Every structure is written in C-alpha cells, then in structure tokens.
Amino acid sequence: MLAVDNIQVFYGAIQALHGISFEVKEGEIVTLIGANGAGKSTTLRTISGLLRPKSGTVKFDGMDITRVPAHKIVKMGLAHVPEGRKIFPDLTVRENLIMGAYTRTDRTETAVTLEHVFQRFPRLKEREKQFAGTLSGGEQQMLAMGRGLMCKPKLLILDEPSMGLSPILVEDIFKIIKEINQLGTTILLVEQNAFMALQIAHRAYVLETGKVMLAGSAAELREDPKVRSAYLGDVVDIA
Amino acid sequence: MGGGEKPPPRFKNRSITAFSGFGPLYRNRQHSLLGVDMGVDVLEHVIGQVINGLQLGFMYALIALGYTMVYGVVKLINFAHGDVFMVGAFVGYLGFNQWGMPVPVAVLTSMAVCAILGVVIEKIAYRPLRYAPKIAALISALGVSLFLEYFCSLKFIFGPNYRVVQRPFEEVHWQLAGISISNIQVMVMVTVLFMLLMLQYLLYRTKVGMAMRTVSLDHDAARLMGVNVDSVISVTFAIGSALAAAGGVLYAIAYPQIQPFMGIMPGLKAFTAAVLGGIGIIPGAVLGALIMGQVETLTAAFLSSQLRDAIAFGILILVLLVRPCGILGKTETEKV
Ligand SMILES: Nc1ncnc2c1ncn2[C@@H]1O[C@H](COP(=O)(O)OP(=O)(O)OP(=O)(O)O)[C@@H](O)[C@H]1O
Numbered sequence: 001m002l003a004v005d006n007i008q009v010f011y012g013a014i015q016a017l018h019g020i021s022f023e024v025k026e027g028e029i030v031t032l033i034g035a036n037g038a039g040k041s042t043t044l045r046t047i048s049g050l051l052r053p054k055s056g057t058v059k060f061d062g063m064d065i066t067r068v069p070a071h072k073i074v075k076m077g078l079a080h081v082p083e084g085r086k087i088f089p090d091l092t093v094r095e096n097l098i099m100g101a102y103t104r105t106d107r108t109e110t111a112v113t114l115e116h117v118f119q120r121f122p123r124l125k126e127r128e129k130q131f132a133g134t135l136s137g138g139e140q141q142m143l144a145m146g147r148g149l150m151c152k153p154k155l156l157i158l159d160e161p162s163m164g165l166s167p168i169l170v171e172d173i174f175k176i177i178k179e180i181n182q183l184g185t186t187i188l189l190v191e192q193n194a195f196m197a198l199q200i201a202h203r204a205y206v207l208e209t210g211k212v213m214l215a216g217s218a219a220e221l222r223e224d225p226k227v228r229s230a231y232l233g234d235v236v237d238i239a
Numbered sequence: 240m241g242g243g244e245k246p247p248p249r250f251k252n253r254s255i256t257a258f259s260g261f262g263p264l265y266r267n268r269q270h271s272l273l274g275v276d277m278g279v280d281v282l283e284h285v286i287g288q289v290i291n292g293l294q295l296g297f298m299y300a301l302i303a304l305g306y307t308m309v310y311g312v313v314k315l316i317n318f319a320h321g322d323v324f325m326v327g328a329f330v331g332y333l334g335f336n337q338w339g340m341p342v343p344v345a346v347l348t349s350m351a352v353c354a355i356l357g358v359v360i361e362k363i364a365y366r367p368l369r370y371a372p373k374i375a376a377l378i379s380a381l382g383v384s385l386f387l388e389y390f391c392s393l394k395f396i397f398g399p400n401y402r403v404v405q406r407p408f409e410e411v412h413w414q415l416a417g418i419s420i421s422n423i424q425v426m427v428m429v430t431v432l433f434m435l436l437m438l439q440y441l442l443y444r445t446k447v448g449m450a451m452r453t454v455s456l457d458h459d460a461a462r463l464m465g466v467n468v469d470s471v472i473s474v475t476f477a478i479g480s481a482l483a484a485a486g487g488v489l490y491a492i493a494y495p496q497i498q499p500f501m502g503i504m505p506g507l508k509a510f511t512a513a514v515l516g517g518i519g520i521i522p523g524a525v526l527g528a529l530i531m532g533q534v535e536t537l538t539a540a541f542l543s544s545q546l547r548d549a550i551a552f553g554i555l556i557l558v559l560l561v562r563p564c565g566i567l568g569k570t571e572t573e574k575v
C-alpha cells in the first residue's frame with residue numbers, strides 16, 4: 001500500500017532524513033518509533049506531501065506520489081493526523097469534521113461517515129457546536145482522529161496520538177486505533193509510547209537520527225534487548 | 240509666451256488630494272458647534288454628520304476587508320490594496336461615463352477587472368516570496384503600489400490629472416424628520432451592506448469560505464484536509480480586490496473627482512481601520528472602518544478639518560502602542 005524508498009529530506013542545509021526506506025502493507029498497523037528528533041514527523045510529512053524529498057520515492061497504492069501536492073494525496077485516500085493535532089480552533093467541532101471530508105463530493109455519503117465518527121467518539125457529538133479550541137486535550141485528539149476518518153482513508157497516518165494524554169485516555173486511544181484497523185483501514189503510527197505502540201502494531205521500524213536502525217515484527221522488537229533498554233526502559237521504570 | 244506657461248502644478252495637486260481625502264464631503268457645512276442655533280438644529284447637524292461618517296465608514300469597510308482577509312490567509316499587508324481601489328474607481332468611471340454602461344454593470348465590470356488584477360499581483364509579487372523573510376514581501380508590496388500609481392499616471396493609461404466624474408444620476412437630498420440624507424448615501428450604505436451579507440454567506444456557508452477560514456488558521460493543516468492553499472489565496476485576493484473595486488466605484492460617484500494617487504489616503508485609513516478592529520478579523524475590519532468614518536467626519540465637522548488626518552493616524556499609533564491586536568483581537572494568543 002505504501003512504499004517509502006530511500007528518501008533524503010533537508011530543512012535548508014540541515015539533513016533530517018538520511019535515506020529512509022520502509023513499507024506498509026494493506027491491513028497492517030506499522031509503527032515508527034524513535035527518540036525525539038529522530039525524524040519520525042519529517043518522514044510522515046514527506047509522505048503526505050508537506051515536504052519534498054531531495055531524493056528517493058514515495059509510492060502509494062501503486063502510484064508514485066513523491067511530487068504530488070499534498071491536497072491531491074488526501075484525495076487518493078491518505079489521511080495524515082499531524083503531531084499536535086492541528087485542529088482548527090476557531091471552527092466548531094462539526095465544521096472541523098466537515099473539513100475532514102473536504103475532498104468528498106457526495107453529501108449523503110459524507111453524512112453517513114459523520115454519523116459513524118460520532119458513534120465512535122460520542123464526546124464529539126455532545127460538543128458538536130462548540131468551538132474546537134475549547135475542547136480538552138483528549139477531546140482534541142479524538143477530533144483530530146475523527147477528522148482524519150472523515151475522508152474514508154485507505155491509509156491513516158497518526159503522529160503521536162497519545163501525546164499529552166492521561167494513561168486511561170492513552171489506553172482508549174490505542175483501543176480505538178486497533179478497532180479502526182480491524183474495520184479495514186491500514187495504519188501508520190508514530191509513537192513515543194513505544195510500549196503501547198508495539199502492543200497493537202504488526203510490524204515496527206526504529207528510527208535514529210534520520211535512519212532506520214531496526215526493523216521487524218512488533219513481537220520481535222518487544223523482545224529486542226536494544227529496544228528494551230532504549231525505548232521500553234523508562235516505561236518499565238514508570239510502571 | 241506659449242512655451243513659458245507652466246503646466247498645472249500636478250504634483251501639488253496630487254499631494255493636496257492625497258492628504259485632504261474627502262474634501263467635497265464637508266463643503267457647505269456649518270463648522271462650529273458655537274454657532275447661534277443650539278438645540279434641535281445642533282442635534283440635526285450632528286446626526287447629519289453621523290450619516291456622512293457612516294457613508295465614509297462603509298466605504299472604508301469595503302477596502303479594510305481586503306487588507307484583513309489577505310492578512311488572514313498570507314499574513315501580509317498588501318500595501319498595493321489602496322491602488323487596486325483606485326483602479327476600481329477608474330474602471331467604474333470609464334464604464335458609466337465613457338462606455339455607457341449602467342451603474343450596476345460598471346460596478347461588476349470594475350470588480351471583475353480588479354479581481355484579476357489582485358490575483359495577478361499575488362502571483363507575480365507575493366507568491367515567489369511566500370517563504371522569504373516578511374520584509375521582502377513588504378518591500379515588494381510597496382513596489383507594486385508605486386508601480387500601479389505611476390503606471391496609471393501614464394498618458395495612455397489614465398493620465399496624471401484629475402478627472403471629473405459625471406454622476407450617472409442626479410444627487411437628491413431627502414429631508415426625513417429634519418435630517419438630510421441623499422440618494423448617494425443610501426446607495427453606498429445599501430450596496431455595502433449587501434456585499435457584507437454576501438461575504439458573510441460566502442465565508443460561513445460555502446465550501447470555499449470554509450477553506451479560506453482554515454487557510455487563515457493553518458496552511459499545512461488545511462493542506463492535509465485536501466485544500467489547495469494556492470487557489471484559496473488567489474480567491475482571497477480576488478474577493479478582497481473586487482470589494483475594493485466596488486468601494487472605488489462608489490467613491491467615484493460620491494466624491495466625483497478621481498486621479499491615480501487617490502488610493503493612498505483611503506488605503507491608509509482603511510488599513511488603520513483593519514488594525515483598529517483587529518487585523519485578520521473580518522467583523523473587526525467593519526467595526527474599525529465605521530469608527531474611523533465617524534472619527535474623521537466628526538473631527539472635521541466639530542474640531543477642525545485640518546486635524547482629521549492627524550487624528551486618524553494618531554489612532555493607528557495609539558492602537559499599535561496600547562492594543563496591537565485591535566479591538567476584537569485576542570490578547571493572549573497572538574495568532575500565528
Ligand atoms: N521546520 C524545521 N526546520 C529545521 N529543522 C527541523 C524542522 N523540523 C524538524 N527539524 C529537525 O529535523 C529533525 C527531525 O525532526 P522531526 O520533527 O522529524 O523529529 P521527530 O522524530 O518527529 O521528533 P519528536 O519525537 O520530538 O516529534 C530534528 O533534528 C529537528 O530539529
């Protein structure tokens with residue numbers, strides 16, 4: 001479904017990605033884990049067209065999307081829920097969700113999707129007419145995910161959905177991600193919370209300073225001593 | 240003899256209009272509250288001035304909206320906006336005075352021409368600089384402004400001199416309960432209110448309006464929704480410029496003398512209005528414009544017409560010092 005091949009990305013003169021390659025197959029949950037600044041968000045932003053790689057290619061659904069502008073990539077069925085949620089604070093919850101369906105033209109179908117999103121996130125239904133900026137952090141995350149689902153994506157990209165949420169909410173969010181996947185949406189998940197991510201993912205890639213250091217099934221990486229000490233260590237400490 | 244005669248002092252003329260703004264408005268008006276007839280007459284006089292101020296304020300509003308909408312989507316002050324207003328006034332004037340168009344057709348033609356002009360300005364002067372330091376776009380804006388002024392002053396364009404606009408209809412004054420109101424004032428206010436309603440509808444009830452609102456909040460987030468940010472920016476320039484054009488045509492009818500530098504002062508006043516209301520905030524632009532209209536008219540009527548501009552720009556400085564986010568702006572969260 002998604003194939004990233006040897007992408008190199010620069011911010012001005014600074015190189016953030018030094019040739020990253022990985023793939024996501026249909027139906028999978030794949031997670032990218034790595035420390036702060038490893039290049040996870042940069043990778044996602046390159047996939048969704050917000051950044052252009054200097055070299056390398058991104059293929060989605062068999063098509064080369066490396067040079068396709070972001071707004072067209074959405075239309076092809078790729079939704080990116082960005083780091084920090086990036087909801088529209090001055091729009092109502094409902095308007096935010098409607099914006100998620102911006103590329104869709106069929107109103108009745110869109111209304112059905114909206115109902116599904118409201119069923120999945122009843123909180124959003126309760127706060128439908130409220131300005132999104134007044135939502136709590138957890139509600140904003142639900143809104144961002146709900147908005148991503150509004151375009152009925154084939155591939156849903158999530159950048160740190162658990163950031164800043166309470167442990168209980170984190171559990172909820174991961175449960176919902178798993179459910180969305182089981183209903184047929186492929187998921188690419190970036191997480192700081194490697195412990196949780198490796199529990200729901202099928203496969204994982206470990207990024208370090210703009211390179212893929214390790215790759216494997218989530219089960220394998222959970223047992224990997226390097227991963228355990230570098231990314232699961234502090235989680236174990238807290239628990 | 241012949242060669243010795245000096246051409247009319249063009250430049251002097253320009254600076255007079257540029258800095259005297261709305262001269263014709265205040266002619267034949269009583270200037271002092273200290274006149275003999277206090278009481279009812281004074282009240283009527285005040286109300287008459289308030290109506291004059293409304294007319295002026297509504298025209299400022301049409302210009303101020305363009306500043307604020309463009310600022311909303313690209314965080315840039317389009318200093319050429321006042322000159323788009325000027326082009327609008329000229330096209331409207333040519334429409335109903337030279338080409339024999341009915342006024343509404345002249346207005347629409349002028350709006351269409353300026354919409355295209357606005358889009359072209361953005362494409363040529365601002366888009367290449369979108370990711371450059373802000374100062375580059377600012378200088379580019381000033382360049383476009385000067386270019387439009389001097390280009391339109393060329394003989395084969397509009398020429399450097401004043402043109403007297405033949406009003407397409409007679410000005411009629413009505414007396415309503417002792418208050419005088421003219422058909423032109425009614426036309427200005429009705430037209431502007433209609434355009435404000437249309438704009439409101441566009442922004443809050445249509446897809447492109449919603450896209451404009453998201454682009455003004457966050458370009459990348461809008462892109463991730465599938466919004467083509469470049470086209471939304473073009474549409475915003477088109478709408479803002481079309482509104483300024485409508486303002487220009489109304490202006491040419493209300494104050495029937497036009498020349499290529501006429502956009503400077505109304506442009507700066509409308510910019511002040513947008514800052515006063517809160518730049519980037521649409522109701523703020525209208526509110527600021529109405530306040531500016533009143534302040535200016537009432538200052539001219541009851542203090543001194545020479546103080547008018549000083550006070551108008553005093554407001555700009557005061558707002559920038561005391562409340563840079565404007566009346567309706569949010570204080571805590573500086574918009575990105
Ligand atoms: N806009 C930018 N300009 C310059 N450098 C940037 C920019 N954004 C990111 N970087 C740099 O690129 C590198 C990768 O950043 P990125 O945001 O992709 O990391 P990340 O893995 O998502 O980190 P985090 O877990 O903190 O979100 C970092 O060194 C960062 O400083």
Ligand SMILES: [Mg+2]
Pocket residue numbers: 040041042083159
């Ligand atoms: Mg990140």
